[in-house]
Amino acid sequence: MxxxxxxxxxxxxxxxxxxxxxxxxxxxxxxxxESIKKSAIKQHGKTPVACAAVIRTFCxxxxxxxxxxxxxxxxxxxxxxxxxxxxxxxLYAVMEHARSxxxxxLLDVKRGDIGSTAQGYANAYLGESEIDxxxxxxxxxxxxxxxxxxxxxxxxxFVETAAxxxxxxxxxxxxxxxxxxxxxxxxxxxxxxxxxxAQKLDAIARDHIGxxxxxxxxxxxxxxxxxxxEKIRRCIPNCYIxxxxxxxxGAGAADLKPFFNEDxxxxxxxxxxxxxxxxAGKPYAEKFGxxxxxxxxxxxxxxxxxxxAAQTPFLNRKTDR
Amino acid sequence: MxxxxxxxxxxxxxxxxxxxxxxxxxxxxxxxxESIKKSAIKQHGKTPVACAAVIRTFCxxxxxxxxxxxxxxxxxxxxxxxxxxxxxxxLYAVMEHARSxxxxxLLDVKRGDIGSTAQGYANAYLGESEIDxxxxxxxxxxxxxxxxxxxxxxxxxFVETAAxxxxxxxxxxxxxxxxxxxxxxxxxxxxxxxxxxAQKLDAIARDHIGxxxxxxxxxxxxxxxxxxxEKIRRCIPNCYIxxxxxxxxGAGAADLKPFFNEDxxxxxxxxxxxxxxxxAGKPYAEKFGxxxxxxxxxxxxxxxxxxxAAQTPFLNRKTDR
Numbered sequence: 001m002x003x004x005x006x007x008x009x010x011x012x013x014x015x016x017x018x019x020x021x022x023x024x025x026x027x028x029x030x031x032x033x034e035s036i037k038k039s040a041i042k043q044h045g046k047t048p049v050a051c052a053a054v055i056r057t058f059c060x061x062x063x064x065x066x067x068x069x070x071x072x073x074x075x076x077x078x079x080x081x082x083x084x085x086x087x088x089x090x091l092y093a094v095m096e097h098a099r100s101x102x103x104x105x106l107l108d109v110k111r112g113d114i115g116s117t118a119q120g121y122a123n124a125y126l127g128e129s130e131i132d133x134x135x136x137x138x139x140x141x142x143x144x145x146x147x148x149x150x151x152x153x154x155x156x157x158f159v160e161t162a163a164x165x166x167x168x169x170x171x172x173x174x175x176x177x178x179x180x181x182x183x184x185x186x187x188x189x190x191x192x193x194x195x196x197x198a199q200k201l202d203a204i205a206r207d208h209i210g211x212x213x214x215x216x217x218x219x220x221x222x223x224x225x226x227x228x229x230e231k232i233r234r235c236i237p238n239c240y241i242x243x244x245x246x247x248x249x250g251a252g253a254a255d256l257k258p259f260f261n262e263d264x265x266x267x268x269x270x271x272x273x274x275x276x277x278x279x280a281g282k283p284y285a286e287k288f289g290x291x292x293x294x295x296x297x298x299x300x301x302x303x304x305x306x307x308x309a310a311q312t313p314f315l316n317r318k319t320d321r
Numbered sequence: 322m323x324x325x326x327x328x329x330x331x332x333x334x335x336x337x338x339x340x341x342x343x344x345x346x347x348x349x350x351x352x353x354x355e356s357i358k359k360s361a362i363k364q365h366g367k368t369p370v371a372c373a374a375v376i377r378t379f380c381x382x383x384x385x386x387x388x389x390x391x392x393x394x395x396x397x398x399x400x401x402x403x404x405x406x407x408x409x410x411x412l413y414a415v416m417e418h419a420r421s422x423x424x425x426x427l428l429d430v431k432r433g434d435i436g437s438t439a440q441g442y443a444n445a446y447l448g449e450s451e452i453d454x455x456x457x458x459x460x461x462x463x464x465x466x467x468x469x470x471x472x473x474x475x476x477x478x479f480v481e482t483a484a485x486x487x488x489x490x491x492x493x494x495x496x497x498x499x500x501x502x503x504x505x506x507x508x509x510x511x512x513x514x515x516x517x518x519a520q521k522l523d524a525i526a527r528d529h530i531g532x533x534x535x536x537x538x539x540x541x542x543x544x545x546x547x548x549x550x551e552k553i554r555r556c557i558p559n560c561y562i563x564x565x566x567x568x569x570x571g572a573g574a575a576d577l578k579p580f581f582n583e584d585x586x587x588x589x590x591x592x593x594x595x596x597x598x599x600x601a602g603k604p605y606a607e608k609f610g611x612x613x614x615x616x617x618x619x620x621x622x623x624x625x626x627x628x629x630a631a632q633t634p635f636l637n638r639k640t641d642r
Contacts, residue, residue, distance in 0.1 A: 048452075078445065082445040112470075116347075117399045124402040124408075129404055137405075150496050150498060151500030176435070178474060179471070179473045180435075183470055184470070193507060193509075
């Protein structure tokens, strides 16, 4: 299993669960149900350890609520790091729990550095570390996000380490935020910077294609920019595209079509707040409310799967493909 | 103290110690002295905790050896993250130790993300987190490095949080590695991408200038590219430039001149391996060797200070300015 190409592992889970949705684990503090906070403070006081316990409990229960319906969860490292070392321990525990539930863990760390430092990050999240012949996996991730600003010698250590361990890499190409245009949309010889990045990716990705026809090297392209998505899709036919921006950030199911290949695969669609805090908004607030927040999240991910399936018949959960 | 502009804190320490050197804490595993490893394995077995103990001990002793001679240390987060949560705990302890020795801690994390996620990272490294009114500092850093690929809405949360807490931010402009050219040197309207980034920085930096005339917002520009350094220097007169690449990466003292302002300030020069593992190379191997590795590091940082002072009379340790 370990040396199966990551794209093959991902493709097989997508087909099995008939879902290309990714649930983002972004444990924003304020909407986490009060009952979880009270119990953590009671046990640990008003401490960083209590903060860590809160986000760990919340993410663990969220995973339990959605794990039957999706192939991948995407913990956002910042929300854990902001509680210090205790938060990072919670991240580890959440990742381990996700794996135990049969999910792939795409850790959103957006790391990027050079040479031996990039290798350090690759060891941390895609490889292994070693002491006197004894090896261990520092964090139980199956894939990470990587920032390309430092060039290909910052990306290759991740790709090579991933290749040796059945892991995946998603490189930021065009991000979903408004000021992504400042660098990514600059035009160089009639081509945007993000397309230059996509072209580099394509070349590297082709060396790491699995039986599914997809590469362990993927891209990140925001669902809020459908036109960019279409260009990127054509440029990197063998890459999975991780598409953030669906739901809370404003992209709808119809905006997603350009990110898929004709085979109905090639995109995984992330939603964070709209799933994790579904209980707090329409249409779930009335039916579920805070007390049944897990059921609201489950209903929201089922609805999301159906919305996306309507765009990509391959994922249609009503037929038996 | 906390609300003093970071650039003022830095400038005052540079003047006091007559040094603009930064000691990089990049605890590469293999050259760490065997005695440290043996003792950690004896105490903790061949475990991630033992790995963490090794790098913690090494960095702590390194800090003790160099703290009288420099204003800043720069832990490289990847080398800690690669040992999992235990490694991150070691990072925290090392940072705390550096602070207790009167050093500024510039944490090299190269984070970059959008909106609330960028704010999460800013909280983690420059601000604070809170539980039920009780505030705490997640990691004891004084400044961090930030990646600009996602645009200014990924940088501003760091800058604003830094401003409120007397902290600093160093944005990657032109990195020291060979393939930094792939994106950073692309030419847009007769200007490189890295100069576009520098121009954006300049505008933001001007809103955060302290009494020293310098801004809490700085830049990273590799010492291996002196010509780029000169252009960047002129573009961002109020920014400190963190210059990596000195020593092991190939830049010499003479290459550094363009990174300084005429006032002899404005640059901080990082050296990692050439200081931390000075014992293993010329000219220190014979005199000190592994048993006296700390003394070798101290000798190396004193020599580095003198080399740089020859380029910037302001730092001349032989006069009494």
